Amino acid sequence: MHWHILGAGAMGCLFAAQLDRQKIPLTLLLRSTKENQSEITLDIEGVSGASQHQLAVQACSAKGQIDYLLVMTKAYDVLPAVTSVVQRLSPQSVILLLSNGIGFAEQIQRNHPQLQLALGTTTEGAFRRGPWQIQHAGLGSTRIGQAATTATPAWFEDWRSSLSDCHWDRQISAAQWRKLAINCAINPLSALEGCRNGELASKPALAAKVRELCAEMTLIGQAAGQCAAVSGLEHKVFEVIKATAANRSSMLQDITAGRRTEIDYINGYADRCARQFAVEAPLNRELLEALRQLEQARFP
Numbered sequence: 065m066h067w068h069i070l071g072a073g074a075m076g077c078l079f080a081a082q083l084d085r086q087k088i089p090l091t092l093l094l095r096s097t098k099e100n101q102s103e104i105t106l107d108i109e110g111v112s113g114a115s116q117h118q119l120a121v122q123a124c125s126a127k128g129q130i131d132y133l134l135v136m137t138k139a140y141d142v143l144p145a146v147t148s149v150v151q152r153l154s155p156q157s158v159i160l161l162l163s164n165g166i167g168f169a170e171q172i173q174r175n176h177p178q179l180q181l182a183l184g185t186t187t188e189g190a191f192r193r194g195p196w197q198i199q200h201a202g203l204g205s206t207r208i209g210q211a212a213t214t215a216t217p218a219w220f221e222d223w224r225s226s227l228s229d230c231h232w233d234r235q236i237s238a239a240q241w242r243k244l245a246i247n248c249a250i251n252p253l254s255a256l257e258g259c260r261n262g263e264l265a266s267k268p269a270l271a272a273k274v275r276e277l278c279a280e281m282t283l284i285g286q287a288a289g290q291c292a293a294v295s296g297l298e299h300k301v302f303e304v305i306k307a308t309a310a311n312r313s314s315m316l317q318d319i320t321a322g323r324r325t326e327i328d329y330i331n332g333y334a335d336r337c338a339r340q341f342a343v344e345a346p347l348n349r350e351l352l353e354a355l356r357q358l359e360q361a362r363f364p
């Protein structure tokens with residue numbers, strides 16, 4: 065199986081390297097390539113060891129059928145990225161969405177209902193050290209699934225063999241909701257406070273807000289029919305904070321780098337659910353509006 069990968073950020077490159085280690089054919093899809101550019105050299109360092117990879121690259125506008133597509137762009141880029149290669153996809157193509165947040169799959173289904181989507185979530189950690197230089201910052205668990213699919217598909221073997229902890233999840237929506245709820249309690253607060261994750265537990269005022277966000281997300285999840293996903297949420301969130309105490313959340317990294325955040329697909333999605341089910345979640349909405357105002361000031 066030959067995988068094409070949309071998303072040359074830290075996580076897309078990390079997963080490309082993991083596939084390449086297993087000799088699985090792949091091509092990185094770039095918005096544009098330099099004249100006669102056909103490959104790049106990718107360096108990986110960190111918890112999975114040091115390695116170098118010569119990977120094929122191709123412009124999104126290139127020709128040729130895509131049978132297996134991994135999408136690991138920012139959440140707000142998922143639909144534009146898939147649309148940029150839609151002429152290369154068929155109803156039989158497998159499109160695996162492993163971006164952060166919830167909501168982009170529905171956008172694709174509305175705009176391109178013929179496409180076959182698989183969904184995933186990961187807690188692997190990585191960041192970019194320089195051009196085509198990636199630091200694998202933390203091992204994590206990856207869960208992949210597909211609605212209305214009971215049998216594990218043959219293509220999943222590529223992922224099971226490439227990642228140290230990867231599972232086919234027949235309840236993938238619950239896994240996505242669990243990660244969403246955790247992100248809602250950690251990311252915006254750390255981004256607005258400009259603090260590492262550990263401070264959300266060590267500072268009493270911030271810890272109180274984390275607990276309040278957990279309570280709100282529990283009510284929203286229960287109303288949305290995701291009771292299992294939000295069961296014991298507060299305990300799980302503080303476990304994640306402890307395990308990632310020295311880390312800066314992806315949202316804080318985006319703010320620091322002057323990039324758009326994925327707030328509309330994290331707390332924004334939670335807010336839309338709260339409105340839909342008439343659940344009061346004022347702190348989530350307050351943080352959402354604060355991040356949106358910050359972004360509007362930077363991206364008018």
